[in-house]
Structures are given as structure tokens and as C-alpha cells.
Amino acid sequence: MSRIILNSELLNKVFDGKEISREDAYEIYLEAQRNPHDLHHTAQILRNKNKGKLATYSRKVFFNLINLCRDTCSYCTYKVEPGDSKISMMGKSEIAKLIEIGKKFKCTEALFVTGERPEQRYGIATDWLKANGYSSTAEYLIYASETALKEGLFPHTNAGNLTKAEMAGLKKSNASIGLMLENSSPRLSQKGMPHEFAPSKNPRARIRTLENAGSLSIPTTTGLLIGIGESPYESIDSLFEIKSIHQRYHNIQEIIVQNFQPKPGTPMSGAPQPDEKYFKNVVSLARLIMPEMNIQIPPNLSPHSYAGFLNSGINDWGGISPITPDYVNPEFPWPSIDTVERNCNMAGFELRARFPTYPEFFPMVDTDVRSKMLEIADSERLVSEDYQK
Numbered sequence: 001m002s003r004i005i006l007n008s009e010l011l012n013k014v015f016d017g018k019e020i021s022r023e024d025a026y027e028i029y030l031e032a033q034r035n036p037h038d039l040h041h042t043a044q045i046l047r048n049k050n051k052g053k054l055a056t057y058s059r060k061v062f063f064n065l066i067n068l069c070r071d072t073c074s075y076c077t078y079k080v081e082p083g084d085s086k087i088s089m090m091g092k093s094e095i096a097k098l099i100e101i102g103k104k105f106k107c108t109e110a111l112f113v114t115g116e117r118p119e120q121r122y123g124i125a126t127d128w129l130k131a132n133g134y135s136s137t138a139e140y141l142i143y144a145s146e147t148a149l150k151e152g153l154f155p156h157t158n159a160g161n162l163t164k165a166e167m168a169g170l171k172k173s174n175a176s177i178g179l180m181l182e183n184s185s186p187r188l189s190q191k192g193m194p195h196e197f198a199p200s201k202n203p204r205a206r207i208r209t210l211e212n213a214g215s216l217s218i219p220t221t222t223g224l225l226i227g228i229g230e231s232p233y234e235s236i237d238s239l240f241e242i243k244s245i246h247q248r249y250h251n252i253q254e255i256i257v258q259n260f261q262p263k264p265g266t267p268m269s270g271a272p273q274p275d276e277k278y279f280k281n282v283v284s285l286a287r288l289i290m291p292e293m294n295i296q297i298p299p300n301l302s303p304h305s306y307a308g309f310l311n312s313g314i315n316d317w318g319g320i321s322p323i324t325p326d327y328v329n330p331e332f333p334w335p336s337i338d339t340v341e342r343n344c345n346m347a348g349f350e351l352r353a354r355f356p357t358y359p360e361f362f363p364m365v366d367t368d369v370r371s372k373m374l375e376i377a378d379s380e381r382l383v384s385e386d387y388q389k
């Protein structure tokens with residue numbers, strides 16, 4: 001890597017290929033308060049070295065399977081209560097119909113999202129699952145995933161904390177699994193904090209799920225939610241927690257760095273959005289702490305900053321759907337894939353479609369899922385351009 005002149009000894013250490021410690025990261029963060037340029041520049045060079053000038057995304061269909069949830073987070077509008085007009089409990093025929101539409105639009109990812117174990121809180125969910133022949137949301141997720149895979153979509157399940165046995169069942173049909181750590185600080189679960197009424201967001205529970213996914217060799221997407229009351233040091237600690245899981249299990253394929261958006265009608269409706277400088281500095285620190293990691297920000301939540309985030313060290317835009325809304329953030333429509341591509345090109349990047357599994361994680365995927373992906377993959381294990389025509 002060509003050496004640049006940086007004022008910071010620590011950033012020069014990164015250029016010499018040395019790992020930075022947690023204390024180093026704190027110091028770099030503090031220095032970036034005064035001069036963010038060197039941090040972003042270092043992150044860019046590390047991204048270029050490890051990922052080149054390629055930005056990826058996953059063309060997806062969002063299956064809003066069951067949006068009831070046993071937990072309550074202070075910022076969430078995804079979860080609804082029984083009787084709400086936005087309730088979603090997708091039956092088998094609805095799933096089949098959406099799979100068909102997804103195929104027509106050349107999507108490759110079937111994103112299956114549910115709240116946390118709805119059946120533990122709501123009789124309506126238990127009864128509905130039972131009427132369909134299932135005793136848990138996880139069982140229904142396995143059915144939905146197997147159906148999507150059979151039809152040529154590649155499932156990525158995001159259903160909160162799953163047990164090891166549930167994940168082992170999903171591994172047979174899923175290309176990857178997602179679980180946001182959000183933050184590793186137990187402080188955010190204390191009284192008056194956003195996870196006070198969400199035991200599933202207890203960092204120990206989340207870390208255990210990520211470790212279990214690792215012990216099952218499942219490519220795993222996780223990430224941080226920025227701006228929910230954490231300190232910058234807690235965000236840095238969270239990145240080191242994810243790094244530690246990955247060093248032990250080698251399963252973390254991607255880190256999403258997501259900015260909190262206040263929503264009307266939630267207890268956090270009056271909370272400010274995170275400062276963009278802080279957000280970008282965390283993105284760059286993620287690259288410095290894990291230079292080879294895939295780092296994503298969702299483009300619908302920061303639609304005016306394509307070049308700014310590419311210049312902070314990201315290499316991916318996550319799942320983008322040409323047909324379904326982002327049910328977690330429905331107020332923020334996804335940009336068109338053409339818009340993302342145009343902005344990437346203007347910033348000097350090529351945009352390519354990937355599978356829910358990143359190319360380097362293909363060997364971890366179940367044989368059946370992998371062979372189906374390889375049927376429409378190119379030599380770099382990205383979605384072949386022929387398939388998308």
C-alpha cells in the first residue's frame with residue numbers, strides 16, 4: 001500500500017498493516033472530531049486495497065411475514081398490535097404470489113422478516129400459525145424459505161434471536177442470516193433507554209445468537225444502529241465485539257452501519273438523528289478495525305450522500321427492492337437501482353448485484369443453496385449480468 005503522509009501516528013500504523021486496539025480507535029475518533037479527513041482517507045485506501053472500486057447490492061423482495069413482536073423498542077414502527085390496519089401475516093398463497101413477482105423482476109434475494117417470536121405474546125399469532133400447520137414462527141420461516149429456494153429466490157432470514165436448532169433448520173435453505181447487534185452496551189437496556197422493554201436486544205442474547213450462527217457456519221450479517229442514545233465509545237466497543245465474534249467463528253460477512261431515524265408516534269419521535277459527521281466517522285472506523293469486512297449503509301436512509309459514504313470506506317448498499325417497500329422504514333423509499341448505479345459511477349465505482357451471500361462466503365453455504373446460486377453466478381460469484389437482462 002502506498003504510504004501517505006498523515007499527521008496521526010495511529011493512522012500511519014494502519015498503513016503499515018498493523019491492527020489497531022480499542023484504545024487506538026478511541027484516540028482516532030477523538031482526533032477525527034478535529035480532522036475527519038485523514039480518517040476517511042485512510043478508510044478509503046483500505047477499502048480500495050481490499051475491495052477495489054466495486055460497490056455491491058442485493059436485488060431483493062421484502063417478505064413482511066409477521067409484523068407482531070413480543071418486544072417493544074422505543075424507535076420501532078415495524079411492530080404493530082393486533083387490529084392495526086398494517087398488520088401482516090403472510091399466508092402461503094401470498095408468499096407464492098410475491099415469489100412469482102420477485103422472479104419476474106429478476107430479484108435474487110428473498111428477505112424474510114418477522115418480529116421477535118410473536119407467538120409468545122399474541123394468541124392471534126399462535127392460532128394463525130396453528131391453522132397453517134406450524135407451532136412457531138421459526139417453523140413457518142423454514143417453510144417460507146424452502147418454498148422460495150425451490151422457486152429460485154435465495155432466502156435471507158431476519159427474525160431476531162433464533163435458537164441454534166432453529167438456525168440449523170434454516171441453514172438448509174438460507175443463503176445467509178441477519179441479526180443486528182445494534183450496540184453491545186447493556187446500558188441501552190436500562191430504565192428509560194430504547195431497549196428497556198426488549199429483552200431480545202440484551203447484547204448477551206444477541207452475541208450468543210451471532211456465535212451460534214458462527215458455530216453452524218452460517219454467513220451472518222450484523223451491524224450497528226447509530227443514534228439511539230449510545231456514546232461513540234460504545235459504538236467502537238460494539239465494532240470490537242463483532243470483530244471478536246468474527247475472529248472466533250469467521251461467519252460475519254457484513255456489517256451494516258445504520259442511522260436511526262425518529263418516527264412519529266414512537267417514544268423516540270423527538271430524539272435527534274445522529275450527527276452525520278459522527279455517523280461517517282463510525283463507518284470509517286469500522287473499515288479501520290476490520291479492513292477486509294464488507295461494510296454497508298442503507299441508501300434509502302441517507303439518499304443524498306452516495307459519494308460521501310463511498311469516500312468513508314463502505315463497499316455495499318445492502319438489499320434494494322424494485323417492488324416492495326422497506327417495511328422497517330416505509331417512510332424512506334429505496335432509490336431506483338439506476339439511481340444508485342449512476343451515483344456510484346459518478347463517484348468512480350462500478351455497481352454489481354450480489355447474492356445474499358457475499359462471494360467469499362460461498363463455501364459456508366449449504367450445498368443445495370450454493371449450487372443453485374452458482375447456476376446464475378458469474379466467475380466472481382456475483383449475479384451474472386446475463387441473468388439480469
Ligand code: SF4
Nearest residue numbers: 069071072073076115
Ligand atoms: S425487536 Fe424488532 S420488531 Fe420488535 S420492537 Fe424491537 S425493533 Fe421492533
